[in-house]
Amino acid sequence: MRFENQIGPQSKLLYFPLAEIWRYRDLLVLLVRRDVVTVYKQTILGPLWYFIQPLFTSLIFTLLFNNLAGIETGSVPPFLFNLASITVWNYFSTCLTTTSDVFKTNASLFGKVYFPRIIMPLSIVVSNLFKFLLQFAIFVGFYLYYIAQGSSVSVSVYAILLPVVLLNMALLSLGLGMFISALVTKYRDLSFLISFGVQLLMYVSAVTFPLAMIREKLPNYAWIVDYNPLAYIIEHARFMLLSTGTFSWISFLGCTLCSLLVFIFGSIIFNATERSFIDTV
């Protein structure tokens, strides 16, 4: 007797069920739709919240870091500099914090019905992309405003690589998030770590300052930022959008490779966990 499928105790280490994910593509679409539609239901300001958060953060960063602490952003208006950084950073940080909680928040669903678990983190990354696009639109609005005001800001030709930068962030946050979510099922400590860990990570990811500045002012600690692929990703994004800072193909490709590796590593751990996490969560 031949059977089509088999359920056994051990899963293969490098198991990525592409065919199965494709079969569940409609679920991915519906989950994204659910996330986008329901976030701000029963709120007065609704989708305006998408705009309020980056605007106020940029405003405060500008007052704090640029006006008070005197961080120089060159010819680019500090507010625009911060808005660009935060828009890009927000995509990463929300993806990371939400995916790292994916097993915990979906425990009841995962405990009842099977579907390729990776659909869940994927849907988070995709639905956050919508949020990013909305926030990006705000950035473009201010960008045009500053140009109209006569600021000397310009888009770099490298801006066509922006989707690659986004993909980088998606892979990196997915990989890290899946790795952490797998560990959180057993060691809850990590979920405490993640909330302030992301905050700390922001400060060493060159979100509020140009990459060159830390090398100049804090040469002893610059390695923390130098070895942080996120810092390069943010810097690259700013270079593409505002023509400020640095860009090199080596670091660009290095980041992409790094994100890929993190993603592969994360999905291996995630797959190893998904099959029995319901017993430990």
Add this chain to the structure above:
Amino acid sequence: MIASEVILKVENLSKQYRLGEVGTGTLSHDLNRWWHRVRGLPDPYLKVGEANDRSAKGNSAYVWALKDINFEVQRGEVVGIIGKNGAGKSTLLKILSKVTAPTAGTVKYTGRIASLLEVGTGFHPELTGRENIFLNGAILGMTKKEIASKLNDIISFSGCERYIDTPVKRYSSGMTVRLAFAVAAFLEPDILIVDEVLAVGDAEFQKKALGKMQDISRGEGRTVLFVSHNLTAVQTLCSRSFLLKNGELIYSGATADVISKYLSADAEQLGSINLQDRLASLNDETVSINQILVQVSEQGNLAFDTIEQVEILFDVTVKQACSGLRIGFDLLEEKSATVLFRGFHDDDATELSYFPEGNYRFSARIPEKLLAPGAYKIQPAIGIHNNRWVLHDADVAIPIEIININGLNRAYADTRPGSIMPRLLWNSIRSNFNS
């Protein structure tokens, strides 16, 4: 359809759980287990597991929730899985539906398995009924196209047409369940796994759901694995059943045989260990209680047909002549709602008030055709009036079960709410309201 095609084959399936808290203490076990695996040695914690008997105290931190389960299911069969709480039914279904992985053994199957372990999984309260049909269907493994083609059938089966574009959070719980079951009912897997979903909704809907299950298996030739405590439903739906006990498959065969085996397996635990211990440890100066028992039913166990009486006996020695002795019991529904409290003096016009020293046997009969099918507990209540309780503990009780084999309303009795089901006298005459 090929007559005897094995569609599902389970071989040596075992599942081990760690008891107690799963915390950081497992880190050392994890590392040790990993270290053994790296060296190609077997898992060091696998050997120590023992059969999963809840009431007996084990000496290992690991138990087998399932141990060496083997069975085959043919295409188009509807198989029931029966067992007490903790027998491993849900674990088995979870492994079959890929929610959790087995510790050892394999499951081989052909086609697609879909599970209905709980209806309404993944319903989002803010989305409308229609949106939730799509989302829930996709979670259960349907494509958008499949759902769209069945949308009208699903909506009309659920009976929620009017509210289909209203957010689900405004639905009553009954409506949510109807909608969810409707989605699941139109799944078209090769193997459908159903766990207790029929225990929800009103009687009319349950009948509809049961009928739909019958259609799925008979008409459409699908294979169904059905787990339920509702023995009537298992009897109606399944031709063959498995009996699980403490994680092992102890019997399989025709459903009627399996059910009687299941009920007599219960009788082994006649009375409760708790009660015997408690009676022995009673130390009252006035009375001692030799035994309290419930007479077994015609089947020789504590499951009573609705047309049988339940007789409770109390053998009591009065050591010191006393007045005001009270003997009685609480009858509780398993979920601990009291159905009645009764002592002998409640039923007697002439109150027995004075007891000289000696042995007494008190007995009480709960009449036949009174209790609705279900699980009950008889909790003895013995005390001295206006003075003290000798015995009236919440955890000291004799469990009994009322089942309906020959009684009233066999078709729906299990689905009717309430704990009594006496015969009522109905009358209908043509009348003229004007007069």
